[in-house]
Amino acid sequence: MLIKIERTGGFTGISEYCEMNSDDLPGPMRKTLSKIVNGNSGSSRSIKSLPKGAADHYSYRITVDDGSNARVIECNQYNIKDNLKSLINYVEKHSSKAK
């Protein structure tokens, strides 16, 4: 499966994109991925999930595509689950940068 990560927002307003094949993930990360695909990582990018008045934070959109189905997760730096954050950090460090 192809994992695409899009990070937007922040003071700079400069987005970052990266992607990786799930075959290249270590074992624990594949478990996280499977949770995402099966819909267990409910979060939201909605402004209702933000602390009052918060600004210039990061927002994330993670797309997991198995070729026939694409699952999309959206969240922000305040409501992102720890295991998803670890996955994103891993992909950002080890991936090819997409455009």
Next chain:
Amino acid sequence: MNKKIVDNGTEKQKETAWKNLILTEQLRGRRQVTALMLVMLPKSDKLHRTIFDAGNIENLPGTLTRAEGGKVKGGKPVSEAYDYSGDTYKYYQQVHDRNSIDGRGMKLDSSVHYGEDYNNAFWNGTQMVYGDGDGEIFDRFTKCVDVIGHELTHGVTQYEAALEYQGQPGALNESFSDVFGILVKQYALKQNVDKSDWLIGAGLFTKKVKGVALRSMKEPGTAYDDPTIGKDPQPGHMKKYVKTTSDNGGVHINSGIPNHAFYLAAEEIGGFAWEKTGKIWYVTLRDRLRENSDFQDTANLTFDVAGSLYGKGSSEQKAIFNAWDQMGIKIKAKK
């Protein structure tokens, strides 16, 4: 129950109860009532800064490193966060008679060295947070006084109009932070409209990047054009408004439009931008805007405020009209 505590409680209990009553009124949008009630809260008249070192992890606030009036230590990020918070406080106090973020002497807390190679600065609703940058694209985020002015102004907006952080209200939220960020810089350097570079984050990029700043209020879309980070996407007219689901509906992109309106109005009025244009923008933010105000509302309200402050048909009011008109927004004046 809160009203009973206000009458009968200890001083500490009274303060908490008043805060709860004020929050209720704020949630109901009754700003005039809130303003009256805020007078009852004890306040500080002094600048009170605290700088924390987050130790390059993403936990807040970190270790206390410098307190108000405390010894200078901790290197440039600590000194810059301390000094530039002070400049921002002085700007709001001396120009707008405003006592800190909440108007009541709220402490200014900042954490520096947040995260690793962290290319960002943000306001989390309670404090400012600054990364060190990765050294490849970005330098440390405390380097520019306008960045600190920008972040602190998000706090001011939170306590005033509370513009929702999405779509046009979010782009306005961003724009007010850029506007007062640049005014803090201009005030500190005593720059008039011609001397200012009107750039947000000038000096944040490393020398490896082809760009002068993150945003240009004078020429939106021209601040950078680099093979790694791309081109400055800001529009300078409503015809080029960017519809996107990223960045909360492009709040850092479409802020280019109200930013440019401010620049044009300030240029036409001339002199020091904080004196008249800054005052119009501040009064609009403090008294007139609401959580869901959009660009048209802001145009109408800044025009109305200019009329109240400087007279209907005044050159100042005409400058406001012309600025928004050049953005493709026609003022709909109150009759």
